[in-house]
Amino acid sequence: MSKRIQLRQARRLVVKIGSALLTNDGRGLDVAALGLWVDQIAELVSDGVEVVIVSSGSVAEGMSRLGWTVRPEQLHELQAAAAVGQMGLVQTWEAQFKRHHIHTAQILLTHDDLSDRKRYLNARSTLRALLDFGVVPIVNENDTVVTDEIRFGDNDTLGALVANLIEAEGLIILTDQLGLFDKDPRKNPDAQMVDERRASDSGLDAMAGGGAGALGRGGMQTKVRAARLAARSGAFTVIVGGRIEKAIARLRDGDSIGTLLLPEQGRIAARKQWLASHLQTRGKLTLDQGAVNVLCRGGRSLLPVGVKSVAGQFRRGEMVSCVDEAGKEIARGLINYDADEARAIAGRSSDRITEVLGYISDEEMIHRDNMVIV
Ligand SMILES: Nc1ncnc2c1ncn2[C@@H]1O[C@H](COP(=O)(O)OP(=O)(O)O)[C@@H](O)[C@H]1O
Numbered sequence: 509m510s511k512r513i514q515l516r517q518a519r520r521l522v523v524k525i526g527s528a529l530l531t532n533d534g535r536g537l538d539v540a541a542l543g544l545w546v547d548q549i550a551e552l553v554s555d556g557v558e559v560v561i562v563s564s565g566s567v568a569e570g571m572s573r574l575g576w577t578v579r580p581e582q583l584h585e586l587q588a589a590a591a592v593g594q595m596g597l598v599q600t601w602e603a604q605f606k607r608h609h610i611h612t613a614q615i616l617l618t619h620d621d622l623s624d625r626k627r628y629l630n631a632r633s634t635l636r637a638l639l640d641f642g643v644v645p646i647v648n649e650n651d652t653v654v655t656d657e658i659r660f661g662d663n664d665t666l667g668a669l670v671a672n673l674i675e676a677e678g679l680i681i682l683t684d685q686l687g688l689f690d691k692d693p694r695k696n697p698d699a700q701m702v703d704e705r706r707a708s709d710s711g712l713d714a715m716a717g718g719g720a721g722a723l724g725r726g727g728m729q730t731k732v733r734a735a736r737l738a739a740r741s742g743a744f745t746v747i748v749g750g751r752i753e754k755a756i757a758r759l760r761d762g763d764s765i766g767t768l769l770l771p772e773q774g775r776i777a778a779r780k781q782w783l784a785s786h787l788q789t790r791g792k793l794t795l796d797q798g799a800v801n802v803l804c805r806g807g808r809s810l811l812p813v814g815v816k817s818v819a820g821q822f823r824r825g826e827m828v829s830c831v832d833e834a835g836k837e838i839a840r841g842l843i844n845y846d847a848d849e850a851r852a853i854a855g856r857s858s859d860r861i862t863e864v865l866g867y868i869s870d871e872e873m874i875h876r877d878n879m880v881i882v
């Protein structure tokens with residue numbers, strides 16, 4: 509069997525696990541299965557791989573704890589079930605990772621959090637800090653405060669958005685089927701599994717038309733869509749059976765299990781394209797010659813010390829243009845400070861930011877990952 513290099517080389521991964529798998533098809537949290545995934549993820553972590561888990565199952569687990577056998581129609585009942593079930597989910601993840609002396613953290617997100625630039629940067633900084641500390645974040649939708657998402661949303665999309673957010677190399681979607689089939693295998697016993705495709709392949713849509721299982725929200729359609737979303741930041745997606753023995757460890761070894769959906773372009777090119785597509789700039793930073801030279805060499809962040817003046821009104825997370833003293837545009841990027849704060853720290857060394865602002869969110873005015881040289 510040919511080996512897949514993508515997974516062997518990955519340093520940062522998102523692992524998304526669906527409701528049916530996590531809750532033993534709705535019978536209650538499958539602690540044994542969860543423990544086995546944790547063992548494999550702990551091995552990745554000790555290998556130096558950074559892992560974020562996107563865990564579904566709060567509604568299913570809440571229903572099971574409350575003794576409900578039929579999924580309620582009322583939104584607030586679903587939200588109540590999610591709140592009850594989330595307790596069990598995070599407790600179980602925490603207890604299982606504790607066996608490996610790994611800390612976990614609960615992150616509850618809504619789609620809005622990731623579309624608002626400022627909150628996007630905040631979520632990104634928190635997740636990055638957790639990963640730096642060797643913690644495994646456990647992400648789910650914040651079902652208490654969302655309305656549409658609990659009905660139409662799905663964690664496949666959330667998994668892809670998190671992969672974009674942390675610039676993961678790959679998204680692993682564990683589900684109750686062995687992978688993506690050319691038609692719904694529950695209804696078609698002759699269905700064939702897809703081994704590898706481009707995520708953009710339009711032929712995938714017809715295959716994934718079959719709807720979700722009783723507990724899941726998305727089915728394969730949302731998984732294919734998630735793969736396309738992940739591909740926008742250059743990440744690959746694997747859709748794979750979570751009940752396959754040692755699925756995660758085997759993927760890491762490069763085994764061709766499940767379906768691999770590939771991006772069109774690499775991560776750096778994809779990120780630059782994404783940044784470049786944010787055409788609207790909200791402000792302008794004029795840089796001194798030293799900063800211009802450093803940025804033009806590439807691969808470096810912009811520090812406040814290299815900024816001579818700040819024009820415009822903008823908020824943290826918005827796109828600004830960086831120009832040289834003659835007004836020629838050098839770079840664009842997502843700024844870490846509001847306009848007034850940027851004005852206050854411009855020209856100063858980063859170790860004075862706390863003294864001037866009373867706090868520090870980042871040492872850089874614009875981080876190199878959030879900047880494109882023009
Ligand atoms: N082409 C397909 N290949 C595989 N599964 C499919 C396909 N079309 C529809 N499905 C259905 O999608 C289900 C998985 O989606 P879902 O229930 O949302 O899972 P999860 O809880 O893992 O997100 C499978 O049980 C399967 O019946």
Ligand SMILES: N[C@@H](CCC(=O)OP(=O)(O)O)C(=O)O
Pocket residue numbers: 525526527528563564565566567568590648649651661662663664723724725726727
């Ligand atoms: N926040 C919800 C997500 C539901 C969901 O997306 O389920 P799935 O399709 O099984 O991943 C929950 O935890 O139940």
